[in-house]
Each structure stands twice: as C-alpha cells, then as structure tokens.
Amino acid sequence: xxxxxxxxxxxxxxxxxxxxxxxxxxxxxxxxxxxxxxxxxxxxxxxxxxxxxxxxxxxxxxxxxxxxxxxxxxxxxxxxxxxxxxxxxxxxxxxxxxxxxxxxxxxxxxxxxxxxxxxxxxxxxxxxxxxxxxxxxxxxxxxxxxxxxxxxxxxxxxxxxxxxxxxxxxxxxxxxxxxxxxxxxxxxxxxxxxxxxxxxxxxxxxxxxxxxxxxxxxxxxxxxxxxxxxxxxxxxxxxxxxxxxxxxxxxxxxxxxxxxxxxxxxxxxxxxxxxxxxxxxxxxxxxxxxx
Amino acid sequence: xxxxxxxxxxxxxxxxxxxxxxxxxxxxxxxxxxxxxxxxxxxxxxxxxxxxxxxxxxxxxxxxxxxxxxxxxxxxxxxxxxxxxxxxxxxxxxxxxxxxxxxxxxxxxxxxxxxxxxxxxxxxxxxxxxxxxxxxxxxxxxxxxxxxxxxxxxxxxxxxxxxxxxxxxxxxxxxxxxxxxxxxxxxxxxxxxxxxxxxxxxxxxxxxxxxxxxxxxxxxxxxxxxxxxxxxxxxxxxxxxxxxxxxxxxxxxxxxxxxxxxxxxxxxxxxxxxxxxxxxxxxxxxxxxxxxxxxxxxxxxxxxxxxxxxxxxxxxxxxxxxxxxxxxxxxxxxxxxxxxxxxxxxxxxxxxxxxxxxxxxxxxxxxxxxxxxxxxxxxxxxxxx
Numbered sequence: 001x002x003x004x005x006x007x008x009x010x011x012x013x014x015x016x017x018x019x020x021x022x023x024x025x026x027x028x029x030x031x032x033x034x035x036x037x038x039x040x041x042x043x044x045x046x047x048x049x050x051x052x053x054x055x056x057x058x059x060x061x062x063x064x065x066x067x068x069x070x071x072x073x074x075x076x077x078x079x080x081x082x083x084x085x086x087x088x089x090x091x092x093x094x095x096x097x098x099x100x101x102x103x104x105x106x107x108x109x110x111x112x113x114x115x116x117x118x119x120x121x122x123x124x125x126x127x128x129x130x131x132x133x134x135x136x137x138x139x140x141x142x143x144x145x146x147x148x149x150x151x152x153x154x155x156x157x158x159x160x161x162x163x164x165x166x167x168x169x170x171x172x173x174x175x176x177x178x179x180x181x182x183x184x185x186x187x188x189x190x191x192x193x194x195x196x197x198x199x200x201x202x203x204x205x206x207x208x209x210x211x212x213x214x215x216x217x218x219x220x221x222x223x224x225x226x227x228x229x230x231x232x233x234x235x236x237x238x239x240x241x242x243x244x245x246x247x248x249x250x251x252x253x254x255x256x257x258x259x260x261x262x263x264x265x266x267x268x269x270x271x272x273x274x275x276x277x278x279x280x281x282x283x284x285x286x287x288x289x290x291x
Numbered sequence: 292x293x294x295x296x297x298x299x300x301x302x303x304x305x306x307x308x309x310x311x312x313x314x315x316x317x318x319x320x321x322x323x324x325x326x327x328x329x330x331x332x333x334x335x336x337x338x339x340x341x342x343x344x345x346x347x348x349x350x351x352x353x354x355x356x357x358x359x360x361x362x363x364x365x366x367x368x369x370x371x372x373x374x375x376x377x378x379x380x381x382x383x384x385x386x387x388x389x390x391x392x393x394x395x396x397x398x399x400x401x402x403x404x405x406x407x408x409x410x411x412x413x414x415x416x417x418x419x420x421x422x423x424x425x426x427x428x429x430x431x432x433x434x435x436x437x438x439x440x441x442x443x444x445x446x447x448x449x450x451x452x453x454x455x456x457x458x459x460x461x462x463x464x465x466x467x468x469x470x471x472x473x474x475x476x477x478x479x480x481x482x483x484x485x486x487x488x489x490x491x492x493x494x495x496x497x498x499x500x501x502x503x504x505x506x507x508x509x510x511x512x513x514x515x516x517x518x519x520x521x522x523x524x525x526x527x528x529x530x531x532x533x534x535x536x537x538x539x540x541x542x543x544x545x546x547x548x549x550x551x552x553x554x555x556x557x558x559x560x561x562x563x564x565x566x567x568x569x570x571x572x573x574x575x576x577x578x579x580x581x582x583x584x585x586x587x588x589x590x591x592x593x594x595x596x597x598x599x600x601x602x603x604x605x606x607x608x609x610x611x612x613x614x615x616x617x618x619x620x621x622x623x624x625x626x627x628x629x630x631x632x633x634x635x636x637x638x639x640x641x642x643x644x645x646x647x648x649x650x651x652x653x654x655x656x657x658x659x660x661x662x663x664x665x666x667x668x669x670x671x672x673x674x675x676x
Contacts, residue, residue: 013442014626018649024445103414129422129438134410138382146407161544166403170547185595185602185609252419253450255435266657269640277658278668281619284640284656285584288560288617289675 001054001155002115004064005047005084006106006136007040009071024257034072036191039121043181045188047119048083050151059155064088066109066210068102073207080202081194088208097252099128103135108212110140116177117160122147122184129252130182137180145175147184153177292324292431292453294362295394297385297412298353299334299404309400310356316460320396320429321361329362330392332526333369334381334408358521366522368392370530384530385412391529395453396434401460413457420457421449423608427458443608443631461612549603558587559616561636563606564599565591565629567622567643567662574599576666577621583674589613591629607632621662625650 011029020027036044044065051061065079066088079087090105110118118140120133137144147165154161158177163170165184194202271277296313320326333353354367370384385408389397397418399409406422413420421436425446428435434451436458441447451458555561562581568574574594581588589606590599606613608628618636622643623629630653633639641654642662651657658665 013444016444021441021444024441027441100417129410129420130406131410131414131420134407134414134420138411138414144411147403163547165549170549172544172547174542174544185605189596252421255448255450257440257445257447259445266641266651266654269656269658274660274664275668275671277660278665278672281640281642281658281665281669282672284617284619284638285560285586289585291559291616 001059001117001153002062002064002113003047003051003117003119004066004110004113004115005040005044005119006132007044007065007067007121008037009034009067009069009075010037011035021259024259027257034075036075037121037123038189039123039183041121041191042186042189043119043121043183044079044082044084045191046148046151046181046183046186047117048192049188050117050153051083054153054155062086064113064115066090066106068105076207077202077205078191078194078199080205081198082192083194086208087205088210091209091211097254099131099135099252103132103139105212106132106136107139109210110136116158116179117151117153118142118178118180119151120180120182122182133180133182140178140180143175143179144182145173145179146182148181149184149186151181292320292326292396293328293392293394294320294326294330294396294398295389295392296329296331296398296400297334297405297409298332298400299381299402299408309402310353312401312460313356313398316398316424316427316458317360319427323429324431326360326362328364328366328394329357329360330366330368330394331357332385332388333367334385354521354523364522365520366524368524368526370525370527381408381530382411382415386415387529388526389416391526393454396429397457399457399459406459409457409459416455418455418457419451420459421451422459423461424458425461427451439608439631442626442628444627549601555587555589555604555606556611556613558613560584560586561589561606561613561615561618562586563589563591563618563620563623563633564594564662565620565623566593566597567624568594568599569622569663571597571599573663573666576670580666580669583670586619587615591623591626620650620654621666623650624648625653 011032012035013032015032016027016029035041047063051063054061063084064086065084068090070089076087076089088109090109118136120136122133123130133144133146136142145160145162145164148162149165149170150163152161153159159174160177160179160181161172161174162181163172269277269280271280294317296317298309331353357365357367368388389412397409399405399412410420410422412418421438424436424438426437428437428448432453434453434456436449436451436456437446438449439446562577562584564574564577568577574590578588578600580586588600588604589611590604592605592607592609594600595602595605595610602610605611606629607626608631610632612632612635614635615637617638617640618633619640620633620642623641624643624645625641625648627649630650633653638656639654640656640658641648641650642658642660642665643650644659644661646657646659
C-alpha cells in the first residue's frame with residue numbers, strides 16, 4: 001500500500017517583528033523560523049498513524065512525503081526520523097498565488113508514484129484558498145474527502161474509512177481508493193517526537209529531488225529567501241512531464257496588501273488586587289445582562 | 292450582468308445566518324452593477340451530506356430572500372440530491388449547470404459543503420476560487436476581491452475575472468460582513484435600500500425567513516408557493532445525465548454529533564480561554580464560570596491542541612468569529628489568527644499578566660493580572676445579583 005503526504009514549509013508568522021507588518025508590500029521572511037504548515041503537520045501525523053496501524057496488521061506500507069519548494073534541511077530529514085520512507089522535494093517555484101501551478105507539479109509526481117491515498121492539509125501558507133487539494137483530486141480523477149479528522153484503511157477491499165467534519169456533525173464515510181484526503185482539525189495535530197538515534201539515522205538519508213518537465217527553469221527561484229538545501233540532497237535522475245489539472249490555468253492575481261490593524265486604544269482596568277479588578281469586570285458583565 | 296448563487300449543505304437553523312452573510316458579499320454587486328439575470332441553485336434538501344438537518348423551509352427562506360434581491364430575471368433552480376454523494380460526483384452536474392447557465396459572477400454560500408463544492412467546481416472548470424472573502428469591489432470591468440492573508444496579519448486585494456471567478460464568503464461569519472449587515476439593519480447603506488421592507492426588520496432575513504417559512508406548508512418543492520417574480524426550475528436532469536452521478540464513490544457509515552458548545556458565534560457574552568490558563572482543570576473552571584454568568588465559552592487553537600476543549604470551541608481564523616456584545620479573554624496572548632475571530636466583538640476585555648501581549652492592541656479594556664486570580668475572584672461573586 002502506498003501513501004503520499006503533500007506538505008508545505010512556511011514561515012512562522014508569529015515570529016515576524018510586529019512592525020514588519022506595516023510594510024506588507026515588501027515583506028521579508030528570511031529571518032523567520034520555518035515550520036510545517038499547521039494543517040500539513042496534522043496530515044503528516046495522520047498518515048503516520050495510519051501507517052502504524054497497517055504495519056501492525058502485517059501490511060507492507062510505503063509512505064512518501066512530498067513538497068514543492070524549499071526549506072531548512074532539518075525539516076526534511078525530520079520526516080525520515082518520524083517514520084517516512086521517502087522524502088521528496090519538487091523543484092520549481094512555489095507561490096502562495098499559484099495553486100494551479102503547485103497542483104500541476106504535484107499531479108505529475110503523483111501520477112508517477114501511483115499512491116492509493118494522498119494526504120494534504122486543509123489550508124497552507126499565507127494566502128491560501130484551499131485550492132491545491134481540489135485541483136489535485138480533479139486532475140487525478142480521485143475521490144476527495146475534505147475536513148478529515150481520522151482515517152482508517154482496509155487494504156483488502158481498498159476502502160478508506162474517514163471521519164469528516166460537517167457543520168454540526170462528524171460523518172464517518174467509506175470511500176474506495178484511490179482518494180485524496182484533506183486533513184482538518186483532526187485527532188492528530190502535531191508531528192510525533194522522535195529519538196536522537198532516529199534523528200542521527202535520518203541525517204544519513206537523502207532527500208530526493210524530483211523535477212517536473214516544463215517547470216525546471218524555475219529552480220533558481222524555488223528556494224524561499226534564507227532557505228537551506230536539505231542535508232545530502234541530490235537531484236532526481238529523470239524528469240517526468242506534467243499534465244496540468246483540467247483548465248487549471250488561472251492563479252491568484254494580487255493587486256496589493258494592506259494592514260489595517262486598529263491602533264491600540266486599550267483602557268487599563270486598574271485596582272489594588274485581583275478581586276478589585278474582577279469587581280470592575282463584573283460591572284461590564286452586568287451591563288450586558290441588563291441589555 | 293448574470294449571477295449564479297449556489298447553496299449546498301444549508302441547514303434549517305443556520306440558513307438565516309448564511310443568507311445574512313451572503314448579503315454582505317452581494318451588496319457591492321447590486322450597488323454597482325445592474326443584475327439582469329440571477330439564478331440561485333439549491334443543492335438539497337440536504338441529502339448531499341446525508342446528515343444535514345435541512346428541509347423545505349430552507350428552500351422557502353431562500354425563495355423569500357431571492358425575491359427581495361434586485362434583479363430583472365430571477366430563478367430558483369434546485370436538484371434533489373441522492374444520499375452519500377461526494378462533491379466530486381456532484382461537480383460534473385454542477386459544471387453542466389454552469390455551461391447551461393453561464394454567469395459573470397459565481398458565488399457559493401459560506402458553508403463547509405459550499406466551500407468544498409465551490410473549490411472542486413472551480414478546479415474542474417479552471418476558474419479562480421477565492422474563499423474567506425471579506426468584501427468585493429465590483430466596478431466593471433474590474434473585479435477586486437479582498438481577503439485575509441498571512442494568517443490574518445493583513446488583507447490582500449486580488450483580481451478576479453468576470454465569468455471565471457468563484458467567490459465564497461467568510462464561513463465563520465467573518466469580518467467586513469458584519470459592518471455591512473449592521474448598516475443594512477440601520478437602514479444606512481447596502482441591502483437596506485436594495486431589499487426595502489425586508490431590511491426594516493433588523494437584519495431583514497429573519498422577517499423573510501418567517502414569512503417564507505410560513506408559506507412552506509407544501510410537501511414537494513414543485514408545488515412551492517413561490518413569489519410571482521421567481522421561476523422555479525428542477526435541474527436534476529443535468530445531474531442524471533452525467534457519468535459521475537451514477538458512480539457512487541462513497542458510503543456513509545455513521546453520524547457522530549459534535550459536542551454541544553452553545554451558539555458561540557451569536558452569544559452576547561463570551562469568555563475565551565487561552566494557553567495562559569495553564570491546565571485543563573483551570574479551563575474547566577472557566578467553563579463553569581461561563582455557565583454561571585450565562586456566557587458561551589470559547590478557546591484559542593493552542594488550547595484546543597492541548598486537549599483542553601473541543602475544536603468546535605475554537606475562536607479565530609480556523610474556528611468561529613464572534614459577534615458578542617462583550618468578550619472577555621483569559622490568558623490569551625492574541626495571535627493574529629485569533630484576533631480575526633474577535634474583530635466583530637463590540638467590547639473586548641483582555642486579561643493577561645503580560646502587558647505587552649498583542650491582545651491588548653485590539654482590546655477596548657485590559658487587565659494586567661494573572662487570569663487564574665481573576666477567575667478565582669469571579670467565582671466568589673454572587674450571580675445573578
């Protein structure tokens with residue numbers, strides 16, 4: 001059984017110096033710590049839990065993590081330490097504004113890999129509208145489950161069972177593989193911890209480069225400012241042509257960015273001690289209760 | 292201009308709220324451009340997700356809402372869905388619908404199902420899809436869409452292409468919409484003039500919903516007591532003719548109710564706990580305190596990640612957006628994705644022991660104190676007085 005997790009490495013926006021947001025036209029994240037997209041991290045862990053379940057049942061599982069664009073090597077090799085069999089970096093420029101382009105590159109890789117299950121995070125990155133999973137599913141002709149919180153797989157029947165979030169319910173659905181599963185607020189939210197021994201072993205593994213034909217000319221632009229190539233990374237030997245998702249030619253067209261966070265006008269509630277301050281808080285609650 | 296609006300996964304108890312939020316998104320179009328043809332497609336009555344409590348009254352509400360919108364020609368198209376069909380199956384029919392009734396602007400209702408279907412339809416058609424749209428600037432030939440970017444640290448303005456853009460509003464009752472709705476309610480701008488009487492009754496849609504629902508004493512939609520200016524049209528044939536419709540990918544095994552959290556987004560008084568609560572026990576004390584004061588209790592995403600509360604309580608960009616009269620945050624630092632969720636709160640009071648916490652930049656009032664001590668003090672107050 002083969003599973004592929006599509007993930008993305010993004011800047012941790014909480015690390016950005018607050019005044020930098022005043023100049024949104026020229027943001028520089030090169031000094032900012034890089035992390036897995038938060039839903040992508042949930043997707044990575046969800047896939048690993050499914051792998052554990054299947055391996056315990058005697059199933060042979062190949063798990064691959066793939067990303068478009070660059071990032072610190074430690075985040076790539078960390079995935080080996082966590083339990084992935086192969087970590088792949090697709091060369092080519094990745095942009096928050098180009099879900100069609102990103103999806104086309106992923107589709108090319110996935111056609112070669114032929115996985116039963118494709119995991120993605122619900123939303124990633126800075127300006128995301130959650131289009132990449134939809135484009136991938138549409139491009140591959142796979143079934144698609146969104147807002148997945150939990151996944152099980154029956155390898156004999158090639159059937160995936162997933163709990164999906166709806167407005168007021170969680171719905172347990174069964175779907176025939178191959179399928180794209182988009183992980184939302186799931187039971188697994190953070191990537192597992194791993195031992196130093198696993199980390200040392202992972203450092204010896206190579207991150208595989210995969211180049212999509214027609215996108216290779218963008219390699220130089222692919223690395224985000226400050227990004228470090230993965231440890232021991234080597235280019236993939238062959239390039240494979242990419243079939244874009246049907247009609248996936250339109251991408252985001254940004255006109256400008258604005259930061260209109262209200263200036264601080266906070267009035268301090270003062271008091272000698274906590275009960276005195278809490279008493280004033282009670283007055284505010286009384287006002288609402290009166291209304 | 293021709294406009295298509297698609298409703299999917301519309302629930303009876305939420306339809307009013309969804310329609311109200313749609314007003315905010317649609318008002319700029321109606322203000323700037325004459326809508327010659329308006330088609331509203333209702334995919335339901337809810338069997339699409341199998342679990343949704345949605346019935347004819349939602350259709351009736353939509354019909355009433357549609358009748359108040361200013362367009363020369365109006366049609367309510369509907370397709371009665373089979374159970375356990377995924378958006379992927381539905382998209383073939385939806386694409387056929389868009390081919391048959393091409394539109395300059397396509398808007399999907401901001402429900403989870405609507406977002407999923409909208410994205411997939413856009414992917415199939417090669418359209419741009421913008422979700423969590425705060426506002427639009429619709430002046431022909433330019434369509435500009437404003438939405439949150441960089442985890443709600445700012446707004447981005449993006450260009451759309453008439454005829455090739457899908458718009459989906461903020462699912463969590465997001466920012467921007469509230470102001471428009473507020474204006475409409477006050478008779479100020481936007482929908483108030485546009486929908487006349489309907490707007491006079493507060494947000495307008497409640498009135499419409501009431502009347503429309505009262506008229507919905509029918510057993511089948513095709514004998515719907517529809518307003519005279521709306522053409523009702525069953526478009527199921529577009530779906531039945533597709534290969535995909537016959538190919539049922541998916542079976543529904545069971546439905547699990549989410550934990551009841553009360554109406555977090557609509558509650559007038561909300562307490563929100565963050566990582567500063569330190570332990571699950573402390574968060575449970577906050578929940579008890581909220582119950583005592585009749586408040587809804589929300590949490591930040593880190594608190595939910597810590598297992599202190601269910602994800603359905605999360606406030607912020609990945610959860611709900613509050614419209615409370617008063618919101619008190621306890622131990623919340625105030626990351627931008629969280630602040631997105633309290634943008635529409637009328638009065639925000641923050642309790643945090645760090646006076647440099649970002650939450651104070653948005654708060655109307657602040658208490659610099661250990662939130663546990665404040666909770667302890669509030670536990671001692673008599674309520675109701």
